[in-house]
Amino acid sequence: MNFFIIKEWLKYFHLQTDEHSLHSPYFYKFYTELIKPKHRRNNSAFDEIEKQRKVYLKSTEDIEMLDYGAGSKVLKIDRRRISEIAASSISQKKFSIFLNRVINHFSYKNVIELGTSLGINTAYIAHNTLSNITSFEGDPSLCTIANDHLRFYRNIKIIQGNIDDTLALHLEESNEPLDLAYIDANHTYEATLKYFELMLNYCHANSILVFDDIHWSREMKEAWENIKRHPQVTASMDIFDAGLVFFNPDFSKQHYILNF
Numbered sequence: 001m002n003f004f005i006i007k008e009w010l011k012y013f014h015l016q017t018d019e020h021s022l023h024s025p026y027f028y029k030f031y032t033e034l035i036k037p038k039h040r041r042n043n044s045a046f047d048e049i050e051k052q053r054k055v056y057l058k059s060t061e062d063i064e065m066l067d068y069g070a071g072s073k074v075l076k077i078d079r080r081r082i083s084e085i086a087a088s089s090i091s092q093k094k095f096s097i098f099l100n101r102v103i104n105h106f107s108y109k110n111v112i113e114l115g116t117s118l119g120i121n122t123a124y125i126a127h128n129t130l131s132n133i134t135s136f137e138g139d140p141s142l143c144t145i146a147n148d149h150l151r152f153y154r155n156i157k158i159i160q161g162n163i164d165d166t167l168a169l170h171l172e173e174s175n176e177p178l179d180l181a182y183i184d185a186n187h188t189y190e191a192t193l194k195y196f197e198l199m200l201n202y203c204h205a206n207s208i209l210v211f212d213d214i215h216w217s218r219e220m221k222e223a224w225e226n227i228k229r230h231p232q233v234t235a236s237m238d239i240f241d242a243g244l245v246f247f248n249p250d251f252s253k254q255h256y257i258l259n260f
């Protein structure tokens with residue numbers, strides 16, 4: 001963990017509140033029904049996905065990976081152990097369950113994930129939902145692995161390639177209203193704002209954009225602050241692991257920092 005995140009965590013820890021600070025009925029319900037319920041130990045709905053996570057965590061296989069660093073250019077080709085990727089760069093169960101709950105609650109149909117990695121979170125957001133998931137990944141080895149274990153999901157499509165090229169093309173070609181996007185790939189200021197602006201054209205009053213790692217670095221924090229201030233954003237939530245933005249024009253501009 002870097003020093004910047006530790007400082008950010010301490011700030012968040014002091015500022016976070018819970019449902020008692022939420023006067024808007026929409027956000028009270030959103031928090032108490034979608035964020036607050038912790039997954040229970042006996043929740044078996046996701047057992048198969050967790051079994052797959054364990055397979056990856058135990059894997060001794062190495063893969064050749066295109067290293068984008070925190071940018072959009074391939075810096076080098078790395079050899080990385082699958083178990084290390086599973087341990088360090090995929091979403092936690094608690095967070096993936098939260099995304100699944102949001103998608104189900106609003107019966108979202110069109111969902112985008114930027115950054116598939118091993119496809120564990122992709123499985124969560126596709127599992128028992130009515131949504132069509134389009135997930136974007138630049139690394140060919142990760143695409144092969146994810147496509148293999150996600151092959152039984154009819155509602156997942158993985159688009160391989162640099163998101164800088166593939167996202168705009170996909171949005172243009174599909175030309176559909178976007179319900180939810182989870183942005184978890186290229187953690188730079190420029191890319192985060194570029195993807196936000198591209199997706200904004202397809203958002204509606206009930207869309208939600210979820211930005212991962214908003215406290216990961218100074219530039220990600222700055223990108224998040226700019227996104228929050230955008231005139232089309234009518235409310236935002238910081239749950240530390242991610243930031244959520246809302247577009248309903250009936251909301252009075254509010255920024256919530258909430259315990260997750």
Ligand SMILES: C[S@@+](CC[C@H](N)C(=O)[O-])C[C@H]1O[C@@H](n2cnc3c(N)ncnc32)[C@H](O)[C@@H]1O
Binds near residue numbers: 068121
């Ligand atoms: C943090 S991981 C995604 C984790 C996944 N969303 C989850 O929750 O488990 C980020 C992924 O984004 C991919 N990535 C980063 N920059 C990219 C780019 N410019 N184009 C395509 N993929 C990119 C990386 O290869 C990596 O697999």
